[in-house]
Amino acid sequence: MKKIISQATIDRLPLYFRTLQLVEEEDMQIISSDELGRRLDITPEQIRKDLATFGQFGRKGIGYDVHELKNKIGNILGLHNNWRLAIVGVGHLGSALANYVNFASLGFSVVALLDKNKKIIGSEVNGIEISDSERMKEIIEEKSVDIGVITVPASEAQGVAEQLVAAGVKGIWNFAPTRISVPPTIPLVNEDLSIGLSALSYHMSQD
Amino acid sequence: MKKIISQATIDRLPLYFRTLQLVEEEDMQIISSDELGRRLDITPEQIRKDLATFGQFGRKGIGYDVHELKNKIGNILGLHNNWRLAIVGVGHLGSALANYVNFASLGFSVVALLDKNKKIIGSEVNGIEISDSERMKEIIEEKSVDIGVITVPASEAQGVAEQLVAAGVKGIWNFAPTRISVPPTIPLVNEDLSIGLSALSYHMSQD
Numbered sequence: 001m002k003k004i005i006s007q008a009t010i011d012r013l014p015l016y017f018r019t020l021q022l023v024e025e026e027d028m029q030i031i032s033s034d035e036l037g038r039r040l041d042i043t044p045e046q047i048r049k050d051l052a053t054f055g056q057f058g059r060k061g062i063g064y065d066v067h068e069l070k071n072k073i074g075n076i077l078g079l080h081n082n083w084r085l086a087i088v089g090v091g092h093l094g095s096a097l098a099n100y101v102n103f104a105s106l107g108f109s110v111v112a113l114l115d116k117n118k119k120i121i122g123s124e125v126n127g128i129e130i131s132d133s134e135r136m137k138e139i140i141e142e143k144s145v146d147i148g149v150i151t152v153p154a155s156e157a158q159g160v161a162e163q164l165v166a167a168g169v170k171g172i173w174n175f176a177p178t179r180i181s182v183p184p185t186i187p188l189v190n191e192d193l194s195i196g197l198s199a200l201s202y203h204m205s206q207d
Numbered sequence: 208m209k210k211i212i213s214q215a216t217i218d219r220l221p222l223y224f225r226t227l228q229l230v231e232e233e234d235m236q237i238i239s240s241d242e243l244g245r246r247l248d249i250t251p252e253q254i255r256k257d258l259a260t261f262g263q264f265g266r267k268g269i270g271y272d273v274h275e276l277k278n279k280i281g282n283i284l285g286l287h288n289n290w291r292l293a294i295v296g297v298g299h300l301g302s303a304l305a306n307y308v309n310f311a312s313l314g315f316s317v318v319a320l321l322d323k324n325k326k327i328i329g330s331e332v333n334g335i336e337i338s339d340s341e342r343m344k345e346i347i348e349e350k351s352v353d354i355g356v357i358t359v360p361a362s363e364a365q366g367v368a369e370q371l372v373a374a375g376v377k378g379i380w381n382f383a384p385t386r387i388s389v390p391p392t393i394p395l396v397n398e399d400l401s402i403g404l405s406a407l408s409y410h411m412s413q414d
Contacts, residue, residue, distance in 0.1 A: 077412070097400070103404065106401050171408075173403060191403045195218055198313060200354065202217050202284050204394050
């Protein structure tokens with residue numbers, strides 16, 4: 001039986017996960033929803049409601065078992081799969097993502113970089129060699145890539161998405177500023193960097 | 208009187224806004240919640256609920272006036288302020304943001320780039336000169352910067368945030384993978400690029 005979990009809750013789970021990682025490194029074994037809320041600037045009520053979606057974790061008046069809760073959230077998010085990423089388009093954004101430390105802390109690893117620009121093919125970013133995107137299918141099979149990350153210009157995004165699907169990726173993360181379509185069996189997340197900026201604009205306009 | 212609008216609704220408003228921009232360019236004057244939903248992959252019920260938060264827009268059985276709805280959402284988001292951004296830290300991520308086309312389409316403009324690396328000070332990204340971050344206060348006043356964007360390493364983020372606040376920015380958008388603290392009067396949005404990736408992992412784990 002699958003429970004429907006709201007997108008907003010799913011979006012908060014990685015925050016809980018990473019905070020619990022830090023808390024665990026501090027050797028804390030139990031954490032209250034108040035303390036978790038203080039660290040994340042989320043109300044304790046919201047935290048208790050989110051976590052209750054997945055079953056009974058906490059003990060009233062005591063708190064949550066840090067290790068147990070961290071593992072449970074990691075499992076819900078599927079982080080134990082240690083997903084392997086290929087980034088297509090190694091411009092500034094692709095290079096930034098190849099260097100982004102938070103991915104590793106959540107168990108994701110970038111295993112391949114692809115570009116069509118002959119001038120950068122063969123060079124490395126963060127120790128990963130850039131391969132010719134014409135060899136996409138071969139590289140994706142060889143490196144057991146699960147997720148294709150699209151950081152090419154908007155005009156090339158749909159074509160790259162289709163090549164990634166044909167090459168066998170299981171999910172697509174699109175940064176190109178355009179909507180792309182993929183078969184319904186392939187989960188797709190469109191990342192739009194201006195969403196956060198618009199939220200900031202909204203809060204700056206409330207005084 | 209201020210209405211409390213959920214973060215999830217605020218996060219969808221820029222999507223509505225940009226879709227309405229495109230629809231307007233196609234010379235459509237009226238759009239139904241069904242059509243808006245189809246373009247955005249959001250249910251028509253969710254759209255009607257989100258928009259009802261801000262008052263009566265649509266007419267039953269007809270749809271929404273595209274121009275009116277776009278302007279209303281833009282006003283709610285504060286986009287008419289034409290916020291001016293300074294990016295601090297011109298590495299790969301800072302450069303990617305300086306080139307990001309979606310900002311301009313929402314009325315944001317990047318007016319200053321700051322870095323402490325003498326080797327890149329004086330060079331340009333997307334036509335904007337990189338200035339010495341030691342001159343932050345002067346540049347921010349001179350260029351009437353509203354929003355400071357932090358793309359420096361985690362260890363430098365808190366210091367940069369404090370300098371930005373002291374220099375007079377009205378809001379902060381933090382990409383450094385660490386929590387920073389600023390005075391409660393300064394809106395802060397922490398951007399975490401792995402949130403979307405975790406959501407993708409969640410959806411890929413549901414079969």
